[in-house]
Amino acid sequence: MLASSAIFRRQQFLIRSLGGHSSNIHRERMQAIKCVSGSALEADGQSILRAIVPTFDPFRYKGQAGKVAVIGGCREYTGAPYFAAISALKIGADLSHVFCTKDAAGVIKSYSPELIVHPVLEESYNIRDDEKSIISSKVLADVAKWMERFDCLVVGPGLGRDPFLLDCVSEIMKHARQLNIPIVVDGDGLFLVTNNLDLVSGYPLAVLTPNVNEYKRLVEKVLDCEINDQDAPEQLLSLARRVGGITILRKGKCDIISDGETVHVVSVFGSPRRCGGQGDILSGSVAIFSSWARQQNLATGDNLRGSPSNPMVVGSIAASTLLRKAASTAFGKKKRATLTTDIIECLGISLEEICPAS
Amino acid sequence: MLASSAIFRRQQFLIRSLGGHSSNIHRERMQAIKCVSGSALEADGQSILRAIVPTFDPFRYKGQAGKVAVIGGCREYTGAPYFAAISALKIGADLSHVFCTKDAAGVIKSYSPELIVHPVLEESYNIRDDEKSIISSKVLADVAKWMERFDCLVVGPGLGRDPFLLDCVSEIMKHARQLNIPIVVDGDGLFLVTNNLDLVSGYPLAVLTPNVNEYKRLVEKVLDCEINDQDAPEQLLSLARRVGGITILRKGKCDIISDGETVHVVSVFGSPRRCGGQGDILSGSVAIFSSWARQQNLATGDNLRGSPSNPMVVGSIAASTLLRKAASTAFGKKKRATLTTDIIECLGISLEEICPAS
Numbered sequence: 001m002l003a004s005s006a007i008f009r010r011q012q013f014l015i016r017s018l019g020g021h022s023s024n025i026h027r028e029r030m031q032a033i034k035c036v037s038g039s040a041l042e043a044d045g046q047s048i049l050r051a052i053v054p055t056f057d058p059f060r061y062k063g064q065a066g067k068v069a070v071i072g073g074c075r076e077y078t079g080a081p082y083f084a085a086i087s088a089l090k091i092g093a094d095l096s097h098v099f100c101t102k103d104a105a106g107v108i109k110s111y112s113p114e115l116i117v118h119p120v121l122e123e124s125y126n127i128r129d130d131e132k133s134i135i136s137s138k139v140l141a142d143v144a145k146w147m148e149r150f151d152c153l154v155v156g157p158g159l160g161r162d163p164f165l166l167d168c169v170s171e172i173m174k175h176a177r178q179l180n181i182p183i184v185v186d187g188d189g190l191f192l193v194t195n196n197l198d199l200v201s202g203y204p205l206a207v208l209t210p211n212v213n214e215y216k217r218l219v220e221k222v223l224d225c226e227i228n229d230q231d232a233p234e235q236l237l238s239l240a241r242r243v244g245g246i247t248i249l250r251k252g253k254c255d256i257i258s259d260g261e262t263v264h265v266v267s268v269f270g271s272p273r274r275c276g277g278q279g280d281i282l283s284g285s286v287a288i289f290s291s292w293a294r295q296q297n298l299a300t301g302d303n304l305r306g307s308p309s310n311p312m313v314v315g316s317i318a319a320s321t322l323l324r325k326a327a328s329t330a331f332g333k334k335k336r337a338t339l340t341t342d343i344i345e346c347l348g349i350s351l352e353e354i355c356p357a358s
Numbered sequence: 359m360l361a362s363s364a365i366f367r368r369q370q371f372l373i374r375s376l377g378g379h380s381s382n383i384h385r386e387r388m389q390a391i392k393c394v395s396g397s398a399l400e401a402d403g404q405s406i407l408r409a410i411v412p413t414f415d416p417f418r419y420k421g422q423a424g425k426v427a428v429i430g431g432c433r434e435y436t437g438a439p440y441f442a443a444i445s446a447l448k449i450g451a452d453l454s455h456v457f458c459t460k461d462a463a464g465v466i467k468s469y470s471p472e473l474i475v476h477p478v479l480e481e482s483y484n485i486r487d488d489e490k491s492i493i494s495s496k497v498l499a500d501v502a503k504w505m506e507r508f509d510c511l512v513v514g515p516g517l518g519r520d521p522f523l524l525d526c527v528s529e530i531m532k533h534a535r536q537l538n539i540p541i542v543v544d545g546d547g548l549f550l551v552t553n554n555l556d557l558v559s560g561y562p563l564a565v566l567t568p569n570v571n572e573y574k575r576l577v578e579k580v581l582d583c584e585i586n587d588q589d590a591p592e593q594l595l596s597l598a599r600r601v602g603g604i605t606i607l608r609k610g611k612c613d614i615i616s617d618g619e620t621v622h623v624v625s626v627f628g629s630p631r632r633c634g635g636q637g638d639i640l641s642g643s644v645a646i647f648s649s650w651a652r653q654q655n656l657a658t659g660d661n662l663r664g665s666p667s668n669p670m671v672v673g674s675i676a677a678s679t680l681l682r683k684a685a686s687t688a689f690g691k692k693k694r695a696t697l698t699t700d701i702i703e704c705l706g707i708s709l710e711e712i713c714p715a716s
Binding site for chain 1: 411414415416417418419420421422423447448449450451452453464467468470471472473474475476477705706707709710714715
C-alpha cells in the first residue's frame with residue numbers, strides 16, 4: 001500500500017507547514033500536491049514550475065541563474081550530452097559545460113557555440129595500461145578545478161561504457177559528493193551506478209532517471225525481484241528507500257518520482273513519438289530545475305529534507321512536466337517527423353506559457 | 359509479356375485473400391494494386407502508406423517504431439549516409455545509426471546530433487597489409503555487437519570502393535543475413551553486390567535500389583544482355599527472379615519494383631530536379647517502411663512470402679511514393695534551388711497529408 005503511514009505523515013506535515021508559513025511559495029507548493037488515487041499523488045507540475053522558476057532581477061549577474069555540467073560524450077556518442085547541456089540553457093541556465101573525450105569534443109562544440117566543452121575524458125583504446133594511473137589523476141584534476149562552480153552535474157548522457165572512462169567518472173562523482181553538488185544520473189551513468197550503488201547510496205542530492213530497461217536492471221540489482229507494474233509507485237518507493245533516500249524518476253507512459261518518502265506521478269500526455277534523445281532533455285532539465293528548487297529552499301530557510309518538498313523531487317516533477325508540454329507542442333507542429341531538436345526548440349515557449357518571463 | 363501467368367496467379371491469390379480476410383489492412387492492400395495497362399501494375403502507394411504506417415500508442419517505448427543502421431560514409435563521402443539515416447528518422451524511426459570510417463564520422467555527427475555514428479570502418483590507405491586480418495575481425499565485431507538491435511540495414515550510401523572496406527562490408531552483410539535482418543542495398547553497395555551476387559541471391563529480405571547505370575551493370579551481369587526499355591517490367595521481373603526472388607526497385611522516370619513474382623510501378627510525378635542525394639532518401643525510406651510492413655505482416659500472422667504482398671515490395675512502393683510527393687512539395691517551394699535537404703524537410707508534411715498522425 002502506497003498510501004502508507006509515511007505518505008500520510010508527509011501530507012500531515014505539509015498541511016502543518018502550510019498553516020505555519022503563508023508565503024506564496026509554500027501555498028503554491030501545497031497546491032501542487034493532490035491525491036488522484038488511493039495509491040499515488042499526481043503532481044501539479046505547472047504550479048511547481050511557477051514556484052521555482054526564478055524571477056528576473058536586473059541586479060543579478062552571469063551564473064546566478066544556474067551553472068550546470070554534463071559528464072558525457074565519447075567516440076560513439078555526441079548527441080546525448082549536447083541535448084542535455086543545451087536543454088539546461090534553453091530553460092534558463094546561464095552556463096552549460098560538457099566534459100567529454102577528445103574525440104567527442106570537436107563535434108559537440110560544432111553543434112552549438114553556446115556550450116563550453118572540455119575535452120578531458122579518456123577511453124582505454126587511446127592510452128597504454130602503464131599510463132592509466134597518471135591519466136586518471138589528471139582527468140580528475142581537470143574536472144575538479146571547475147567543480148565548485150557548478151550547481152548540478154548530469155552524469156551519463158553519451159558516456160559509453162569504457163571501463164577506464166567509467167572508473168574516472170566514479171572518482172568525479174565521489175568528488176562532487178564531497179562538495180555537496182547535486183548529481184543527476186542517466187544513460188550509461190545508470191549502468192555505472194547500478195553496478196556501484198555506493199556512488200549514490202544515501203546521497204540526498206542524487207537523482208536517477210531510468211527508462212524501462214534501466215529501471216528493470218536497477219530493481220533486479222537492488223530489490224532482487226522483477227518489475228511490478230501493478231504496484232509501480234510502491235515498488236519505486238521501496239527502491240528509493242533501499243538506496244538511502246535518493247530521488248528516482250522512473251520514465252514511462254507516466255513518470256513516477258520518489259525519494260523514499262513520497263511518490264508523485266506526472267501523467268499529463270506529452271507526445272507519442274519515442275525518438276532517441278528525449279531522456280537527455282529530461283536529465284538536463286532536472287539539473288537546472290532542481291538547482292532552482294534548491295536555491296528557493298535555501299532562500300526561504302527550509303532545510304533540504306524537512307522542507308515541504310525535497311528540491312530534487314521538485315526539480316524532477318518540473319522537468320517531467322515541461323518536457324511533456326514541449327514534446328506535445330513539437331508533435332503538434334512536426335507530427336511523425338518530430339525529433340529531439342524540435343522538442344528542444346519548444347522548451348522556451350512551453351515554459352513561457354506556464355510562467356511568463358514578465 | 360508482363361501479364362504473365364505468375365502475375366495472373368498473384369492477382370488471383372490477392373482476390374482470394376481479400377475474400378478470406380476482411381481486415382482493413384488486407385482491404386487497403388488490395389485497393390493498392392490496380393491494373394493501369396496491359397503490362398504493369400500501378401501501385402496505389404498512398405493506400406499502402408496508410409496500411410503500414412503504425413498508429414501511435416502511448417504504451418510504446420523507444421525503439422519500437424524502428425531502429426535502422428546505415429553502413430556507409432568514408433573519407434570522400436559523408437552526405438549520402440547522413441541523408442539515408444536522417445530520412446528514416448524524419449519518417450518516424452526511433453533510432454538511426456551510421457557505421458562509417460573514422461574520417462567520415464566527425465563530419466556526419468556534426469550534421470545532426472540525432473544520429474548515432476560509429477567510426478568503425480577502415481580504408482586500405484590507413485592500414486598495413488599485415489594488419490588487415492585483425493582489423494577486419496575487429497570491424498565485424500564492432501558492428502556485430504549492435505546487429506541484433508536493428509530492424510533493417512542500408513548498405514552503400516557513401517561507402518566508396520576501397521577493396522578492403524568492401525571486404526569488411528561483405529562480412530557484415532553475411533552476418534546480417536544469418537540473423538535475418540533485412541538489407542537495402544544502394545550506391546557503392548550495388549557495386550559490391552553486382553560483383554558478389556551471392557551476398558544477396560535468394561535472400562527474400564534484400565532490396566536493391568539501382569539507378570539507370572547501376573541497373574545496366576546488374577542486367578549485364580545477371581541476364582548477360584542490354585537494358586530493354588520496351589519491356590522494362592518484364593525484364594525486371596526476370597532479373598529479380600534470376601537473383602532468387604530478392605526485391606529490386608529500378609529508379610527512373612517511373613520507379614518499377616519487382617520481387618520476381620509481381621511488378622509494380624510508381625509513376626506519380628515527383629520533381630524535375632535531379633540533384634544528388636535523392637537516392638539516399640529513398641534507401642533510408644525503404645528501410646523504415648519495409649520494417650513497418652514486416653511488423654504488420656508479423657502482427658497479422660501472415661508469413662513473409664505468402665502474404666498479400668511481400669513487405670520488402672510494400673516498403674519499396676511506400677518509399678517511392680513518399681519521396682515523389684516530398685520532392686514535388688519541395689520543388690513547389692524552392693524551384694531550381696531545390697536540394698536534397700529541402701526534400702528531407704518535406705518528408706514529414708508529405709506523410710502527414712497522406713496518413714495524419716492523429
